[in-house]
Amino acid sequence: MVPAHKVPGQTSSPPYELLVDKQTYSVGEQINVTIQQTGSETFEGFYIQARPVGRNEPVGTFTALDDDITLVVDCAPDTQNAVGHRRTNYSLPIVQKTVVSVIWTAPNVTSGDIQFRATVLQNFTTFWVNALASPVITDPTATQGPTNVPIATGATTPSSSTITTDGCGVTKGCYGVPDGCSPPNCDLLSTWVTDATTETVIVEVTGKSDGYVAIGFSRDKIMSGVSNVEVAYSNGLLSCRFHRAVRQTARAGTGADQYFDLGNSSYHIFLAEGPSEVQSDGSVQIRRHTSRVYSDQPVDVMSIGQVAATSTGATTPPSATITTDGCGVTKGCYGVPDGCSPPNCDLLSTWVTDATTETVIVEVTGKSDGYVAIGFSRDKIMADDDMYECVRHPDGNIEVFSSYSTGHSRPTRDATNSGVSNVEVAYSNGLLSCRFHRAVRQTARAGTGADQYFDLGNSSYHIFLASGPTQVQSDGSVQIRRHTSRVYSENPVDVTSISLVATASTPLLVKLHAGLMMSAWMFTVSIGAVLARFYKPMWPNSTWCGVKVWFAGFNATIHAVMGIIVTSLAVIQPFMSLLRPGPDEPNRVVFNWFHWGFGTAARIMAIIVMFLGLDFPAMDLPDEAMYVLASWVAWLVLSEIYVIVMFLGLDFPAMDLPDEAMYVLASWVAWQALSEIYVIVMFLGLDFPAMDLPDEAMYVLASWVV
Template sequence: PTEPGFSQGFFSILHGKVEVACGDMTPQHDSDPSTKHPPFNIIADKSQFSPGDEIKVTLSMASSEGKHYFKGFLIEARNAGDLNEIVGSFKLISPGISQLLKCDNKEGSAVSHTSDSHKTEVQVIWVAPSDSPSSVQFLVTVARGYKEFWVKIPGPGVPQNGAAPPPQTTFGGSIGAQTTQTTTSTILSRSFTSEGCGGSKSCLRDPEGCDPQNDTACHFLSFSALGSSVTFELSGPAEGYVSFALSQDKWMGNDDVYLCIRDTDRVDIKAAYVFGRTHPIISSQNILKGIAWRLSDGVIQCSFRRDIHLPPENLNRFDLDQMYYLFMAHGRAEDGRTHRHDHQPLISTYRAAITGPLEDLTGSRSPLLIKYHGAFMLIAWTSTVSAGVIMARYFKPDWPERNILGQKVWFQVGLHRMLMTITVLLTLVGFVLPFMYRGGWSKRAGIHPYLGCVVMALAVIQPVMALFRPAPDASR
């Protein structure tokens, strides 16, 4: 679920699940809707209706000098006398490119796209309810891309039989749409510096001790409190964005996020929030002040101020007089939309007091559970299994006539059995740890988890085979 004050980023163009935008029909694309005349036609096949009637609604491309397609859409029918009231339900004609949505707790009360494929036309059927208003107004939001979209394009208004036609509305950017608040930004005249880290400001850096003024590979975050606000500086090499988050724990999810996103030759600075391991949801509320940015040699830098305490309506924003783990991440961006971070985020070693004592913090990109995973696998497959094989290969001739508990000395005392048992146990523990960290199967880890499953299976099969191995003096 999405909390008030937030909308799904990128209008969910990839899958069209845009119930969060049912009310204002506005995608949160970090920019305002286009005010150009929309190059689309919206047609209804009836000029009047009665309750229970079906009306075919067609959204299609009009003649246009630019792109001859659209990617995303949202179609609704509203009460022409009260445009806040969603009316009736829809049926699909082309389920391959359209899907029904549940808006205003009404099943099938809106239609959206299923993917970001290029479309030139979509048709749907609207079914008039038994309690239909005197007239309905069809409204459509259409997105060609992240930066180019139109909100609440008025389609035809259709009255009931015998009712007066509704007044015709004209397009002026949107009908009752809310626009994203913006703050004027400035360009930084010089690079950030690590001078003062631990003295006049707190810093988190990777590599440890690096200086963003001299090292373009330096990922850098600093913060310092002054009065009722905190100033943040963020820097790092990235193709699309750099970001940091305030978190109550070392797990991604329910975090207060701040992103500096490169958009061609400028940087957009946004506040966001993350619900679980999902795409950040950009805040529609303007909470950042003193915004400034810089682009140089592939490095994105940005700075801003944020009040320590925010009004209650700023949901999902953390108060800055508390202690939090700090996350730093970077990755690619396309048309202003961020993609998953390229590497594991840098996570501070311990919670930092944002407005507390100034510190030069340390962090790691390898979570403790993953470090244990690597250590256990390394010990198992380079140490214990090798020693166990050496015992079996070279120590059989020693004490050839002596047995302990019915087994040869090299097998019992020579540690072969014990070393192999330790190998299996270390492999088992190392195998489980990544699943504990990820909370399940990782779909982005490539072939590594599959190889791990094969290794785990072979490690278990080995002692099982040993149980069925005949004795040395057996006839088999």
């Protein structure tokens, strides 16, 4: 892991990160590992290994995705258990990299929890040794050994059933999620009661976790001193009971007020659970929570009461609660496609102000297993926008984040997440849904950008809806990635009023691009291919602008190609024609094969591009468009095979046909193509509003065609 560069490595934090696409794994499973920049600094070299937590030997095997810049390394013969950078030409500068991905395959035997470690080189003299670490990827099938960190001195181990909700609100205070639960059906539960001296609070906390559960006291909703500890772990339920002084003495060192005085103030109670991680010194530290809840109101732990929860993921209503019922009457709505109802909406948002008119209740739902988001924008460009992310974690937990978009970079989340409250979430059958409250005139976010919370009461804003995948970061957090679907309202919307919002019309450039490409590849390319292939014998010596007619027709269609890859293949064709050998030269066969191969590849790839274009939200095409294009492709393939067979049949000696037969067949092919175009145009014309034709007209025309 240490480069032999004869200079010491850096001790600062590297401007790079190591990401993985899974949080758990099993034997033989593959994981995508990515090293990428976090700022503007590129890197030249890297070295990655996968290691069991707490050990140094590498495990598993790597596979390179780009052999030009990636080299699989054997730390022991034939192991392929590490991967680094490749430099194929030492006479050229090293390739500057922004992101590199590789595939790691788990070994066929259980290795326990593993973590990827990496050394990264910005250049020859600037590098960080073993400084990048991925989140820990757990192996649920592994048998975990006992921790080498004592839970507590003299800790006893009661049965987890000793933590119950018996007496809640009568003899002790309680806070559980879901509300009203009893173990073992509580996701998280805490209880508290003061002892006879009223100088000590007896706290119990339990939850479904094999890593940790925690309780915290907070002066707001933003995220020592224990004795008489009792602990238990049974059937996936981790439980702890401990004593804590009401007026605990201050912690040593700085932060003398870090032990809150539970006797004179009330505090919000936080409960959390998540995984733990073994450190290099053998200690066990908690990682970012996978579930977190907090009380809606501050709690006096000296009193006895039943506490209600407020959470970014505790309440899970069915997705059916987000509907289009009342749209335009009792609430505002914006859905895509227009007029849709769940679960048939790709994206949908609704909004309504509560009885106080000081809070907007926002709902957003969409077809995604990563995230859906709603944003308020002053224009139709996704930058400087007030956003709210509904994010589903890989473990199924769902959270809502308040964030601010500054452009094409990842949105910045509000550290306090103070923009949202009363959150409800759901995920069912591929539909991700969130409901939350947002103040009409929200207080400013902390720090810079005090105007990042838009005043929804005095202005109207374009509404953006988006969905896409998520990615687990090195710190265990889950961040949204670039959207795969995005739409926005045509006009600004006043969310304090009730309205039905229309999607922005398809941009003119999108329409032109789609129209030109479809026209080029459905008509001109098909005609050009037929001319080049079948009409060459008809006009062997006829010319157009000094070029043989059959060849010029094909060449002219090339310039209508859209798409970078397809265009690149097509542009090569005319340059190849400049090198075309004579008919009798031996290299003519090689040219013909290359010419045919490039042309055929371009046509096939263009068809793929058109199919992909059908899903663009900006096109707003109905599902039937897929069947129309598929039918055309099938017709194209079958008709070409049919024509090839017929032309080949003309040369059979047994046919003994005159030369004129070629012209007769060619004329029939031309008539067939024109008649197909004519029929297509007529069917398209049936839908023109100006025609005002009854539905029966479609059947009349279809009968005539048949």
